[in-house]
């Protein structure tokens with residue numbers, strides 16, 4: 058009755074989180090993330106599951122990010138019919154994020170099929186559609202933090218706050234095998250200490266084994282100090298020039314974090330009152346989920362919320378879903394702040410705002426998130442003189458400012474602090490969710506400090522020992 062782990066996805070890379078924990082009686086899937094990469098790999102990896110989806114007893118979902126949840130609709134399409142156990146906030150976030158992902162899949166395929174048609178190649182089908190995603194929502198089963206949930210005889214899960222995004226968890230899986238109990242913590246992704254809105258990450262008690270993320274396994278973040286002051290400086294100098302501040306932002310967490318800081322700047326009168334627009338239907342839907350889940354807030358946010366302080370600016374900030382209202386912003390020449398998605402400027406309404414504002418030196422484009430190689434966001438961050446938007450060249454004349462102090466991931470030191478108390482008692486740490494170089498650096502650090510650490514490769518299987 059040995060318990061085994063099969064490392065499937067986000068192993069020696071960052072996206073497509075997925076692992077299988079099984080024994081003779083049960084199969085538990087940990088996350089079902091979308092692998093994001095080149096198109097060919099994307100279809101090959103995401104459309105194939107190295108197990109029978111119909112045989113899975115439960116899926117345990119750590120959080121709503123698409124690299125952890127984004128292949129769920131496809132899993133359901135392929136026969137999965139069990140419960141998807143997660144926190145209540147993650148369930149609610151997924152009910153907007155997965156249909157949005159389905160929509161993106163459909164749009165992507167339309168574009169690809171246009172090219173394929175010209176080349177005389179057959180049309181492709183999307184990985185899943187918006188309807189498939191909506192279908193999959195019926196299997197979600199949301200729970201509060203730190204309450205044990207029974208999956209089946211001898212197997213349970215408890216969600217501990219991971220402090221990464223709203224609702225994020227480090228699930229602790231407990232498996233009784235005859236007289237043994239094995240306790241496995243799943244720490245992908247891990248948040249930072251002292252970031253606004255969220256609690257600091259919690260380490261589950263009495264862990265035997267742990268999956269550990271390593272996104273920043275070899276790097277340190279700049280301290281979150283002076284975030285407010287820097288933001289105020291950027292806003293004030295742009296307003297002096299009579300310009301607009303355009304902020305490309307991820308719809309989940311980063312948008313709400315920026316809004317939280319802006320609200321404080323207004324309250325403390327560090328910047329003049331100017332209109333702020335969150336222009337992204339997904340960001341608006343996700344912000345509504347934040348309002349419904351105060352149980353996920355840290356103390357400061359909770360107190361502000363309870364005392365009616367409106368920390369996410371529901372009254373002050375204009376949240377836009379309607380496309381016509383979005384277009385009206387182009388004609389409005391007042392200084393203003395526009396926060397819009399997609400975060401890396403590859404799609405979405407941000408493209409229209411960039412197109413309309415990028416050639417005016419009075420404006421500022423404020424980069425607050427990671428910009429991957431070969432994205433428009435990266436080209437702007439690198440201050441290319443000319444950038445293409447919707448296939449047309451534009452001169453980048455707006456000021457570009459970059460703030461690196463925002464990150465949702467623990468860095469090398471923070472990860473180390475998180476696992477330090479486990480020394481001497483933990484039986485195994487599995488390094489996952491990182492580019493190889495980052496993972497290796499974390500592996501070396503833990504090895505030097507005498508942790509029983511492993512660095513699995515994709516497809517590896519490992520047998521766990523009980524008490």
Ligand SMILES: [Zn+2]
Pocket residue numbers: 120122221222246
């Ligand atoms: Zn994440």
Ligand SMILES: [Zn+2]
Pocket residue numbers: 071074122124125245246490
């Ligand atoms: Zn992740």
